[in-house]
Amino acid sequence: MPAEPRWLADEMLGRLSRYLRFMGHDTEYVRGLADDDVVAWAQRDGRTLLTRDVQLASRVPGSRLLVSGELPVQIASLQDAFPELRWEVQFDRCTECNGRLAPCAPPRGQPPDAPRPEIGDSLAVYECLVCRHRYWEGSHTAAVRRNLSRWLAPKVGP
Numbered sequence: 001m002p003a004e005p006r007w008l009a010d011e012m013l014g015r016l017s018r019y020l021r022f023m024g025h026d027t028e029y030v031r032g033l034a035d036d037d038v039v040a041w042a043q044r045d046g047r048t049l050l051t052r053d054v055q056l057a058s059r060v061p062g063s064r065l066l067v068s069g070e071l072p073v074q075i076a077s078l079q080d081a082f083p084e085l086r087w088e089v090q091f092d093r094c095t096e097c098n099g100r101l102a103p104c105a106p107p108r109g110q111p112p113d114a115p116r117p118e119i120g121d122s123l124a125v126y127e128c129l130v131c132r133h134r135y136w137e138g139s140h141t142a143a144v145r146r147n148l149s150r151w152l153a154p155k156v157g158p
């Protein structure tokens, strides 16, 4: 497993996909595909399949079977299996489409859901290079950071 993960998350793992993208992991998400197509995608793209489907997992060598349906358990078990990966929020993947984010100029005035007016001027804004969705630190990312700090083991070493 390289330090840059390439995941293919099965249809049942939508929330997990979003969290992996929050952490900057290259994560494609399967929607409405037959098992054969999922297998072909993982193999063609050299992606590690994440699935809760025992049969599907058995068809793709190196895939990760996630036994639990609980998001915190799923994330912790992946961290356990791949401790060398980055397990913290990074602003470099779009949680909507998996595109790369790039810093962009802050919008005029406040973003609509800015949690506190005082962060306006220094707000770092990122834009998806694919779907143009914009991101900034806000109440939502704060919640994601808080959740991850509860669910993940503390970082060991530098």
Ligand SMILES: [Zn+2]
Pocket (backbone or CB within 6 Å): 094, 095, 096, 097, 098, 099, 128, 129, 130, 131, 132, 133
């Ligand atoms: Zn996007």
